[in-house]
Amino acid sequence: MLGLYVHVPFCSAICNYCNFNRGLFDADLKARYVDALVAEIERSAPAFAGRAAADTIYFGGGTPSLLEPEEIARIIAACTSSFDVAADREITLEANPESVTEARLAAFRAAGVNRLSFGVQSLNDAELQRLSRLHSAARARDAVAEARAAGFDNVSIDLMMWLPGQRTSDWLATVDGAIALAPDHVSLYLLEVYPNAPLKEAMARAHWSQAPDDDAAAMYTTAMERLEAVGLRQYEISNVARAGRQSRHNLKYWSDGEWLGFGCGAHSTRDGVRWKNVSATEDYIERISRQASPSVDARRLSPDERLGDALFTGLRLVDGIDLSAIDIRYGVDVWARFGDELQAFVDAGCLRHEGNGLRLTREGMLIAHEVMAVFV
Numbered sequence: 001m002l003g004l005y006v007h008v009p010f011c012s013a014i015c016n017y018c019n020f021n022r023g024l025f026d027a028d029l030k031a032r033y034v035d036a037l038v039a040e041i042e043r044s045a046p047a048f049a050g051r052a053a054a055d056t057i058y059f060g061g062g063t064p065s066l067l068e069p070e071e072i073a074r075i076i077a078a079c080t081s082s083f084d085v086a087a088d089r090e091i092t093l094e095a096n097p098e099s100v101t102e103a104r105l106a107a108f109r110a111a112g113v114n115r116l117s118f119g120v121q122s123l124n125d126a127e128l129q130r131l132s133r134l135h136s137a138a139r140a141r142d143a144v145a146e147a148r149a150a151g152f153d154n155v156s157i158d159l160m161m162w163l164p165g166q167r168t169s170d171w172l173a174t175v176d177g178a179i180a181l182a183p184d185h186v187s188l189y190l191l192e193v194y195p196n197a198p199l200k201e202a203m204a205r206a207h208w209s210q211a212p213d214d215d216a217a218a219m220y221t222t223a224m225e226r227l228e229a230v231g232l233r234q235y236e237i238s239n240v241a242r243a244g245r246q247s248r249h250n251l252k253y254w255s256d257g258e259w260l261g262f263g264c265g266a267h268s269t270r271d272g273v274r275w276k277n278v279s280a281t282e283d284y285i286e287r288i289s290r291q292a293s294p295s296v297d298a299r300r301l302s303p304d305e306r307l308g309d310a311l312f313t314g315l316r317l318v319d320g321i322d323l324s325a326i327d328i329r330y331g332v333d334v335w336a337r338f339g340d341e342l343q344a345f346v347d348a349g350c351l352r353h354e355g356n357g358l359r360l361t362r363e364g365m366l367i368a369h370e371v372m373a374v375f376v
């Protein structure tokens with residue numbers, strides 16, 4: 001089944017490390033954008049034979065929790081009237097802690113959202129300030145409590161490691177603090193400092209640096225061990241979850257699935273074709289308003305690109321790749337084609353090749369990009 005992704009490009013302030021497709025919140029622009037989103041979703045349905053089936057809707061951003069609950073409800077209604085959305089749908093809303101109250105969260109719940117993904121990033125106020133985030137650790141804790149009070153039984157927390165000036169003990173205090181919030185799912189991201197990010201300049205001015213690579217590896221490994229010790233099982237390089245609480249939407253990206261993206265800059269993949277919507281918000285609204293297609297860069301993937309993507313993303317999963325399923329789908333014996341290059345990683349203890357399975361070990365996850373480079 002399809003996943004439906006809805007991009008919301010508005011934020012209350014722009015974080016100094018951010019490289020996403022986003023801009024400052026503007027109430028008038030937001031209202032026009034929501035109209036355009038609804039029009040794009042409703043217009044896209046006839047392009048597919050019959051009503052295509054979907055089972056996940058994911059509001060990503062930006063800061064989707066800046067939309068009003070009625071706007072979220074309108075967008076969900078556009079999805080359910082245009083697609084055959086399964087009764088047991090997963091509907092995720094990314095939310096920033098400072099943008100919610102218990103009443104707003106209850107209204108999102110009533111609108112149909114059943115999974116929240118909080119951008120917590122850190123539970124250390126000094127680190128949050130260095131990242132120019134608007135919330136404090138206390139606000140993040142309160143937001144998770146408010147989500148529970150509002151009836152959410154599926155709450156995810158995003159954390160970022162390898163922050164400027166962060167010691168291993170600081171990071172593990174954040175991990176322990178997150179565990180104390182009893183989340184259903186946690187995503188761990190490594191901070192990437194882009195060359196033109198304002199954070200890079202701030203780091204130079206304040207003499208903040210990131211921990212050495214070896215420390216970063218230990219931060220990751222120790223965090224995974226602590227999360228797993230409380231029943232949050234790793235299922236992907238950066239993600240852990242309680243049983244049954246894996247992100248069904250994101251699993252489509254890692255298991256050779258298909259999805260449609262709506263809104264500015266959103267990507268789609270279906271029937272071997274990949275396309276992307278125009279990135280600029282005004283440009284997107286303008287195209288929708290004159291009934292033009294918002295998509296650019298539509299491209300049919302070659303069989304080798306599709307195979308490469310399936311292997312590249314599949315290896316992110318802890319369970320790895322089922323080579324017989326790849327053979328059936330793509331007609332390729334992966335080990336016959338790539339085995340010579342992969343054997344060195346097996347010998348080094350980074351990759352396991354058992355029967356029809358191929359998966360990274362935890363050590364292998366630290367150098368995943370090197371292993372994956374074999375496929376692309």
Ligand code: SF4
Binds near residue numbers: 010015
């Ligand atoms: S809240 Fe998220 S999307 Fe918005 S500026 Fe900060 S990092 Fe970027």
